Amino acid sequence: MFDPNFANLCTIYTWIHNAGYGLHLWLTDMQMDMPLKIFLMFCIAYFAGHIKVLTLVIGLLKKKKKEEISDSFRPELPRLLTPPSADEPVIQEASRKLEERLQKLYAGGLVQGLTVSVVTADGPIFSKSYGTANTEETDPEKRRNMDENTIFRISSCSKLFTTLKLWMLKEKGAIAWYVAFFSASSKLWKLNPRDDDIKKYLPQFSYAPGSWEQHLKRDPARFDSPTEPITLRQIASHIAGIPRDFPPPQIPEWPKNMDGAGLPHYHTTSIPTEDDMLAAIKSYPLSNIPYFQPLYSNTGFALLGKACLIANSAYEGPSAPSSFPELIRRDIFEPLGMSSSSFHLTDENKIRIAVASTDNDDLVSKYPSNWFRT
Secondary structure (H helix, E strand, O other): OOOHHHHHHHHHHHHHHHHHHHHHHHHHOOOOOHHHHHHHHHHHHHHHHHHHHHHHHHHHHHHHHHOOOOOOOOOOOOOOOOOOOOOOHHHHHHHHHHHHHHHHHHHOOOOOEEEEEEEEOOEEEEEEEEEEOOOOOOOHHHHOEOOOOOEOOOHHHHHHHHHHHHHHHHHHOOOOOOOOEEEOOOOEEEOOOOOOEHHHOOOOOOOOOOOHHHHHOOOHHHHHOOOOOOEHHHHHOOOOOOOOOOOOOOOOOOOOOOOOOOOHHHOOOOOOOHHHHHHHHHHOOOOOOOOOOOOOOHHHHHHHHHHHHHHHHHHHOOOOOOOHHHHHHHHHHOOOOOOOOOOOOOOOOHHHEOOOOOOHHHHHHHOOOOHHHO
8 A cells, every 4th residue: 555654755765865966976076075075965965854854744734734624434445346236147046045045044943034135236136034023923913024124133243333433433533543562572562552541531430450369359469450541442352351241240059050141131121321330340350451362341342332422522512412322323324324223122113123032042052053054
């Protein structure tokens, strides 16, 4: 990729080199001592170089001042090949094989309903639906056949929207998010000082110092351990060490069984608030130190959503959306035409929702791990 900054450096070097060579030819014809010639050549080239650097810097500053920073996020898309057509023989053959596999999947009883679409920039080239949206219902109207307008719960795929919004804020300059670097001297990954600390947006964020072993033993030495800053990029990369689900679930009969484990909505209709999660994080140490190893964290992404909202409000002012769902709807769903996507059920979309009749644990226990590959 072409780097204009590198080109500017090359221009400066070439200018100084040519100026120095021209001075050398001019001074060669003059009657003076060689040391004095060398000194004069160095001085003139040095000041000439500074003048050229100053000229380039002033030009870049003027250019930057003239440019207007757009509030819309419009990344340059890569050039792609012409999208295939559904009429092409190779696509028709691939569609036939895919439909055979999907029919086999549905006939096997593992899936009670599914909708599959293969979409290009010109529209879908394959779209099929099988089964019903709510197999627990006996009323045909409520049972509903699957179609291309059925809405599915995408669960943690929604984390992509949070990350995308963070990148959009970064492009606008509303947050700082840079890559960490590896320190050869200490053999450790170091934070870029321009990476935003989560405390910039959630000042009340903190976690208990020390290790879990020290915490469980109530070791007073744990308070002597320093706590590292946690950045937005660490949390988005699942390398901050924040536990998966906080407040921690209650598992009274562990290790006899794991009853009570899992996400809060598995056991209660009460969803933890940001204050509940922050209070829980403050009471416990991290599961591991940042950058030690990846650790999936739903709690971390809940905090990122709050940080997104706060950073966007600081950037836009009073006119900014007041909730995270509203922010994502305005900046991602609406520009992409995702009119059926939302974070909550509404009277308009609830009739199109696919209702699960079982959960993943039941599927794993009933079917072998290689079932999908048969």
